[in-house]
Amino acid sequence: MEIIDQGEGTLFTDPDPDKARFFFRNKDRKMVNKVMELKTAIAKFVHDGDYLGIGGFGANRTPVAACHEIVRQGRKNMGFAGHTSTHDMQILSAGEVYDRLDAAYVVGLEARGLSACSRRYLESGKVDITEWTNYGLTVRMKAAAQGVPYLPARNLMGTDTFRKSAARMAKCPFTGKKLVLLPALYPDVAVIHVHEADVYGNSRFKGIAVSDLDLASASKRLIITAERLISNEEIKRDPGSTDIPYYLVDAVCEVPYGAYPGTMPYEYFSDEDHLREWLSVDKDLDKFKEFLQRNIFDCKDHEDYIGLNGGLRKMRELRTKELLLQKED
Amino acid sequence: MAEYNEMEMMIAVASRELENGASVGVGTGAPCAAAMLAQKMNAPDLVIMFEAGGMSPHLPEMPISVGDSRTFYKAAMAGSMGDTMETCSRGFVDYTFLGGAQIDKYGNLNSTVIGDHLKPKVRLPGSGGANDFASFCWRMMVMTPQDKRRFVEKLDFLTTPGYLEGGDAREKSGLPEGTGPYKIITNMAVMDFEPETKRMRVISLNPGYSFQDVQDNCGFELLRLEKPEETRPPSDEELRILREEVDPYKYVIGR
Numbered sequence: 001m002e003i004i005d006q007g008e009g010t011l012f013t014d015p016d017p018d019k020a021r022f023f024f025r026n027k028d029r030k031m032v033n034k035v036m037e038l039k040t041a042i043a044k045f046v047h048d049g050d051y052l053g054i055g056g057f058g059a060n061r062t063p064v065a066a067c068h069e070i071v072r073q074g075r076k077n078m079g080f081a082g083h084t085s086t087h088d089m090q091i092l093s094a095g096e097v098y099d100r101l102d103a104a105y106v107v108g109l110e111a112r113g114l115s116a117c118s119r120r121y122l123e124s125g126k127v128d129i130t131e132w133t134n135y136g137l138t139v140r141m142k143a144a145a146q147g148v149p150y151l152p153a154r155n156l157m158g159t160d161t162f163r164k165s166a167a168r169m170a171k172c173p174f175t176g177k178k179l180v181l182l183p184a185l186y187p188d189v190a191v192i193h194v195h196e197a198d199v200y201g202n203s204r205f206k207g208i209a210v211s212d213l214d215l216a217s218a219s220k221r222l223i224i225t226a227e228r229l230i231s232n233e234e235i236k237r238d239p240g241s242t243d244i245p246y247y248l249v250d251a252v253c254e255v256p257y258g259a260y261p262g263t264m265p266y267e268y269f270s271d272e273d274h275l276r277e278w279l280s281v282d283k284d285l286d287k288f289k290e291f292l293q294r295n296i297f298d299c300k301d302h303e304d305y306i307g308l309n310g311g312l313r314k315m316r317e318l319r320t321k322e323l324l325l326q327k328e329d
Numbered sequence: 330m331a332e333y334n335e336m337e338m339m340i341a342v343a344s345r346e347l348e349n350g351a352s353v354g355v356g357t358g359a360p361c362a363a364a365m366l367a368q369k370m371n372a373p374d375l376v377i378m379f380e381a382g383g384m385s386p387h388l389p390e391m392p393i394s395v396g397d398s399r400t401f402y403k404a405a406m407a408g409s410m411g412d413t414m415e416t417c418s419r420g421f422v423d424y425t426f427l428g429g430a431q432i433d434k435y436g437n438l439n440s441t442v443i444g445d446h447l448k449p450k451v452r453l454p455g456s457g458g459a460n461d462f463a464s465f466c467w468r469m470m471v472m473t474p475q476d477k478r479r480f481v482e483k484l485d486f487l488t489t490p491g492y493l494e495g496g497d498a499r500e501k502s503g504l505p506e507g508t509g510p511y512k513i514i515t516n517m518a519v520m521d522f523e524p525e526t527k528r529m530r531v532i533s534l535n536p537g538y539s540f541q542d543v544q545d546n547c548g549f550e551l552l553r554l555e556k557p558e559e560t561r562p563p564s565d566e567e568l569r570i571l572r573e574e575v576d577p578y579k580y581v582i583g584r
Contacts, residue, residue, distance in 0.1 A: 056396075058394055060381070111357045135458060178503025
């Protein structure tokens with residue numbers, strides 16, 4: 001196939017499907033109990049230099065507890081898939097965890113505004129950035145999930161987003177039309193937050209999938225954080241509800257309210273006051289340092305963090321909001 | 330006629346572009362308010378799609394995020410980003426509303442950086458789903474304040490495609506045929522794109538504004554219809570629905 005154009009950005013990960021196949025060939029399929037503390041899972045499966053993928057969408061069903069733990073353990077020099085990343089990115093930027101970034105949606109918290117901390121870090125010149133689009137990164141994970149080195153799409157064309165990407169452009173062998181070729185993205189490790197998982201890693205979530213099914217399949221290692229553990233009997237009773245099968249999963253961590261202060265569909269709504277606090281203190285370096293010390297480094301785990309920010313009382317308020325109970329007579 | 334502010338005006342104008350039975354990819358904020366207003370006024374069967382996977386919801390209130398639970402409340406489907414964007418790529422989605430820090434005369438948008446790419450003055454969110462929506466949907470619309478710093482001769486970064494360099498540049502680039510920017514809705518005017526050059530053209534002026542006002546607040550030379558119409562202000566019914574049902578907490582219209 002004739003390549004007619006090429007982005008000048010860095011390709012941070014190897015799109016070779018055979019290398020990935022050999023990795024997956026050696027991944028254990030045994031149905032063993034994978035339950036562990038989040039601290040242990042991050043220590044065991046998230047390494048300095050790894051390329052990281054984070055599930056959910058910004059501050060929705062995002063594994064916030066895992067992001068805190070990655071920062072708490074001081075991971076550095078990681079690659080990061082900035083796919084629909086908002087508060088997750090803000091946390092990882094606070095820890096200067098990554099230095100290679102595939103940027104699709106970064107630094108913003110949508111309508112809430114831009115994170116000063118994420119901006120500072122990206123504007124510092126310390127991060128190598130390659131541009132993509134949200135769907136562009138989805139397609140890259142989809143290619144990896146399919147075990148092919150790239151997939152074609154019809155976005156990015158004609159733009160600086162293409163010029164600063166690592167995509168290529170070719171002529172379609174069937175129609176002669178121009179196509180953008182998006183290279184497969186195999187993250188070394190990903191974390192996905194779900195509603196329910198059994199001890200083996202069979203996982204279910206409710207509401208939108210975003211790109212998590214492809215992310216789960218594409219990632220070499222996968223940590224599941226779950227609102228609650230359920231029995232394997234329950235999984236077997238209704239296998240049609242399983243979103244992620246156990247053999248993709250390396251660790252299962254029960255983390256109630258693990259997406260707080262983000263939204264978990266049908267469980268709790270986002271804590272907008274606390275997210276506003278993050279956005280306000282991250283403007284001031286000294287205040288932010290103190291804030292991170294209190295909210296991340298001095299916390300043993302996510303339960304400490306929630307305790308610090310309103311505890312169960314706050315969680316009940318957020319549940320009322322999520323379920324729109326205040327609107328019922 | 331009731332008093333109204335410029336945001337209410339822009340939302341009402343945008344909502345009228347969405348006919349019944351059409352489909353629209355939206356984000357949060359003003360575009361979402363326009364889609365909700367359309368659904369409650371003239372387009373009860375409007376299919377609203379969110380990039381995170383919410384398909385045809387009946388929004389109980391304004392969402393905060395394009396992925397929060399409201400975006401699939403009483404929806405036809407809680408799908409995935411692939412579901413939404415692939416529906417757009419197949420040619421199924423008529424409209425999308427986008428925004429950006431900068432827009433040029435061909436409707437190209439910048440939401441990536443102000444200044445140099447790797448050492449920028451301001452790093453912005455990047456494309457998100459904007460480049461995807463603008464590449465795939467038939468007609469792209471923008472709601473934005475009329476301001477010289479936004480309407481610029483040259484973008485710092487071309488994140489999201491409009492008509493690129495104008496003329497037939499968009500189709501030559503390989504983007505799907507027959508797609509592109511359609512209407513630009515500001516607090517002062519409504520613009521479309523002249524069919525040959527694909528340059529931005531004023532087609533209607535909001536009450537109280539002249540063509541010169543619009544040109545004075547635009548960093549490039551605008552084309553114009555010889556006699557631009559006067560944009561129809563929001564009706565009492567549009568205002569009532571907007572204020573009571575769409576945005577009672579004034580998240581968007583209070584600004």
